[in-house]
Amino acid sequence: MHYQKAFLPEEFDRRVRDVKKRMEKAGLDLLVCQDPANMGWLTGYDSWSFYTPQAVLVHMTEEMPFWFGRPIDAKSATVTTNLPENNIVSFSETLVHHTDNHPFDDLCKLINSNGWGSNRIGVELDAHYYTARAHQHLVRGLPNAKFADSRELVNWARLIKSEAELVYMREAGQIISHTMREAIAQLKPGARDYEVVADVYRNQILGANGKFGDYTSLSPLLQIGEGTSTCHLTWSDQKVQDSGLVVMELGAARRHYTTPLTRTIHVGKPPQEVSRLASVIVEGGDLALEAAKPGVAVEEVAAVFQTVLKRNGYSKESRVGYSIGIAYPPDWGERTVSIRASETTPLQEGMCFHFQSGVWLDDFGAAISESFVVTPKGGERFCDVERRLIVVD
Secondary structure, three states, X not given: OOOOOOOOHHHHHHHHHHHHHHHHHHOOOEEEEOOHHHHHHHHOOXXXXXXXXXXXXXXXXXXXXXXXXXXXXXXHHHHHOOOOHHHEEEOOHHHOOOOXXXXXXXXXXXXXXXXXXXXEEEEOOOOOOOOHHHHHXXXXXXXXXXXXXXXXXXXXXXXXXXXXXXXXXXXHHHHHHHHHHHHHHOOOOOOEHHHHHHHHHHHHHHOEOOEOOEOOOOOOEEEEHHHHHOOOOOOOOOXXXXXXXXXXXXXXXXOOEEEEEEEEEEEOOOOHHHHHHHHHHHHHHHHHHHHOOOOOEHHHHHHHHHHHHHHOOOOOOOOOEEEEOEOOOOOOEEEEEEOOOOOOOEOOOOEEEEEOOOEEOOOOEEOOOEXXXXXXXEEEEOOOOOOOOEEEO
16 A cells, blocks of 8 residues: 655654653653644554544653554554564454443553553643543553653654654645635625535645645634624535625645634725724734744744734634644644743744734624744744735625
8 A cells, every 4th residue: 555654754753762861851661642643743644533432652662652542543553654574453343332441551561561561651641532531441450650741742842843744834824825815805795604604614725835734633623793793603504795804714635734823804995993903913913923933932923913903902812823734623723832921931943833912802803814934033933914904796
């Protein structure tokens, strides 16, 4: 079977070495990762199998990680990773959705058989797919182990992107730029919002410049009229009106590296209050990206944007951005750095963020967001859709 792996083996070797250094500093012997983005980042593993228990194990004394999962997914590990067959381990199929037993019972057997039963083990307590039941079975099956929350250890290792990763981020930026422009072109009076979204999905997958797109880790978000006063609505069967506001937050993924993008569109002549809010958002976002240089504390970038808002009589209590990179459902954030007050992490070249500049008022909202990478010249945008309130006549 021919499968084009996303990265050379040397890229994964470097990542594992980095994670082991972090493990040593955290006092961990063994790391159990169930976040599918972390599993993919560490090994290249890629399959829609995260709905069932699975894990990648990194041990300080082992050169390469172990993949652990369902038997019918083991071939996916063989195809998508460079792991040796001995490092690809399946649990018993009878444990799938078992009322009493659990796949992690077999994981405990694997850990014990390798002599790791008394290790200091880090687990991803806040990962979306690491369930309370999985943790319960792991703790019960390894009574001599010392467990600790790994506190997004691998997520933090992912924060600075390699040049190979940035290739995919830029390609995703090209895909979402094309997808957003095509979606805006569909916003004609009478068009149904689900028709617009159907076209979004088509363009996300068809990609751009001969590069296909993967499924995104978050569905398209589309709000019309008063729905723009909130930010996470999807679609129904609303019609685009002869005059009114539309906000679309869309993303594209290239080998699961994701670039989100938001644009605000007004059908017909926009009211002054809408135009004013959009112009303030654009001004604040432009200045924030200019400030996003290596060595600058993240909170300083947030302050630049907040200062522009406050000067114009607006406020935004939620964060104004977050780190991005490789992502799987249900979220495209890395769950590490947020662009907000009190975030003192210094920016470094190669960090990638979604600057989500949305402001939601009582009756309407607007957002003109950007995905960017930190460079010595400031935030370099991955997308090239015009930064303005887009008016559709």
